[in-house]
Amino acid sequence: MINTPEYGKLFVFEGPDGSGKTTLSRAFIEYLKGEGVECEHFAFPGHNPGTLGKLVYELHHDPKAVGVEALAQTSLQILHIAAHVDAIESKILPALKNGRAVVLDRFWWSTWVYGKVGGVSTKILRTMIQLERIVWDKTCPAAVFLIQRKTETGDSLTKDARQLSTEYTKIAGHEAHYYPVRCIKNDGTVRETLAEIIRNSSVNAQSANISGTNSRGCYQSRLLLTVNKSTQPAPSPLVFSRLAPAKPTVVFDTYWRFAAERQAIFFRRLAGDPPPWTQDTVLLEYKFTNAYRASDRVSQYLIKHVIYQGDQSPEEIFFKTLLFKFFNKIETWEMLANELETISFADYSFEHYDAILSRAIAEGTRIYSAAYIMPSGGPSSVSTRKHQTHLRLLEQMMHDEVPARLTDTPSMMKAFELLRSYQTIGDFLAYQFVTDLNYSPLMNFSEMDFVVPGPGARDGIRKCFKNLGGLNESEIIRVVTDRQQIEFEKLGLKFKSLWGRPLQLIDCQNLFCEVDKYARVKHPEVAGITGRTRIKQRYRIRREPFSVWYPPKWGLNELIATEDKNVPSI
Incomplete structure (x- = not known):
């Protein structure tokens, strides 16, 4: 029996010239090779001698050197598409079909962005890119990394450079609905930025060559590379393990x-x-x-109004996050905020906080959310009320320097275990708390680490x-x-x-x-x-308008802010 190789994954690096995408794409390919992943690196339009891509590259950068006096932007972008198609058909698709991961420096995004800034009509660009889409068939990226630098968005930018940055962000926001797009800030060292890319790619030696087969197409996909349905076997039954089918x-x-x-x-x-x-x-x-x-209302409030407001030191982030989560109720937080000059560990007083909360309880106010049950601490608790137990617990955690210890934890699991070691915090609450803290700058673990x-x-x-x-x-x-x-x-x-x-x-x-x-x-x-x-x-229907804002390290807020319905459905 012949074993058909599983389809490889496609990783794309995009961004304006000077963003560092080429350097990072090469660093990423070296990382994959070091992990034992079979992979290949390609660039659009191309640099290999004797290829159409090399010719287009020379035409683009020095047309007179190849005997061309001048080249209109529309003609130039058509040539780029031709070079893309040649590489896709002759090199990229065969590599993917043989189960090799492909790292691609530029995608059709560049044709759209540079063409738009160069004055090519939207109608012509859409037609060009549709041709390339036909050649890609149902294949789409496992991830696109849009590489950005502060120097690309500063006041010193030329008008064209500013437009390039804007158009790239717009197309990223649009395409993020169809496959994973990650906006990567390239403001540190290559090593630091590469580490961020690796965290956002979920790549390891076992997964980089594997894709979800039997997908119906790029523009329904969200996570895995997809291929033409006719070339793949029928969907397998729901069997999670050869030894243990659920x-x-x-x-x-x-x-x-x-x-x-x-x-x-x-x-x-x-x-x-x-x-x-x-x-x-x-x-x-x-x-x-x-x-x-x-996306939930309480999580959104926590992210927008608690975690990322005020002092961003580890101590204050931890204090505010746990204080909010012990009650898990927006109204309780706002009550404290209205009574206090500022909610801060630097100004914390057990007596003051206790007085505010005790008075609210006496007035018949429910200070805890009904979302999940917060243990009171049991009969051994030295405090007489649940909120007092939680305030004392938070004091103890601050005394034990838990914020600093969390910043040093090597994994989300270890952070979970640290929180779990405290009385009244069981498995479920520790997991919820570590997830909330992971929204913050305090930690930066993948939510795929454990559950x-x-x-x-x-x-x-x-x-x-x-x-x-x-x-x-x-x-x-x-x-x-x-x-x-x-x-x-x-x-x-x-x-x-x-x-x-x-x-x-x-x-x-x-x-x-x-x-x-x-x-x-x-x-x-x-x-x-x-x-x-x-x-x-x-x-109960809430009719008021709402907006969403996620942890900045996820790279979603830029996509949301610049989402443009006028970007073509390409």
Whole structure:
């Protein structure tokens, strides 16, 4: 039996001249080789002697040297497309089909951006790029890294350079809906920037040559390289391990349908569409979190108004984040902010904070969120009230220099273990807290590092699978996360990602919790662990406009801010 190689991944480096993309693309290819990944490096239009790309390169940079007096911008961009097509057909696609990873210096983005700035009409550019798309067929990048430098955005820029930077950011915002796009700041050393690229590529020796086969096309893809359906085997059944196949129930398909529709609601609201934002009767009646945890109202408030406001020292970030998360309620935070000159550990007083919170309780105010149960500390607690226990716990963590220790932790798991070592903080809360702290500058770990299933997620997993086939719940969440594109496409669902950011482990963990609730109404015949049969929280329409802002290190805010609906659907 002949084994067909799995399709390789395509990594693209884009950006204006002088951004450092070529140097970084070469550094990335050396990294891949060092990891034992079979890979090749190509550049558009090309530099290899005897190729069309080399000729176009010379025409572009010194036309007189090859006997051409002058070249119109439209003609020049057409020649670039011709060179792209030649390299794609003769070199790049064969390498990918042989299972090799490809690192590409420039994409069709450059034709669009430089053509636009050079005055080529949008209609002509769209036609050119459509030709290149036909040649790429269903292949799209595993990731595009848009390399940016401060010098590209400063006041000293020429008008053309400023336009190039603007157009690149616009096209990145548009394309991020269709495949992963990462805006990489190249303001440090090559080594530092390369480390950031590697963190954003999720590359290792096992994954760099692997792609999700059987995908329907580049412009539905979110994570993995896709190829022509006719050249690939039919989708495999849902088997997570050769030794331990997990057996799904009908709720597993509902899991993906719920995720897709909940995300669609998010984008309809963000676009300012009037309600109702869905025809799903369950989603209309009951309250559910977003598909992405960071998009939820409380997470957004934490990121925008707590973490990234005020003093950005590790001590203050940690203090504010944990103080907010102990109560997990916006109203409680705003009450404290109104009563205090500033919420800061430098000005912290147990007596003052306790007095404010105790008075609120006496007036009948609920200071804790109902989102999850915060343990009180038990009978051994020296404090008489839950909020006092949490204030004392926060004091203890600050005394133990937890913020500084967190900055030195080598992994998200180690940070989790540090938080977990404190009384009243169990597995679930430690995982939630470390996820929130990871939004901040305090830590910078991938949300794909590890996952801890909460009680609701365990209920959801029980409903989605007849048995786990020997896998534990954390392993199930990881495999489900890895299969997201395959599952969406298998069901014909068009899932619109978070500007190119696929669902992370924390998001899929949360989705299991939400589908547990959703299935109580949609699939009442399917039992979970707890036996709960009703959903407590009813949905209340919020008509006020809203915006989103994510941790800057994710590189999404630039894409959101410059998203331009006039950028062509290429």
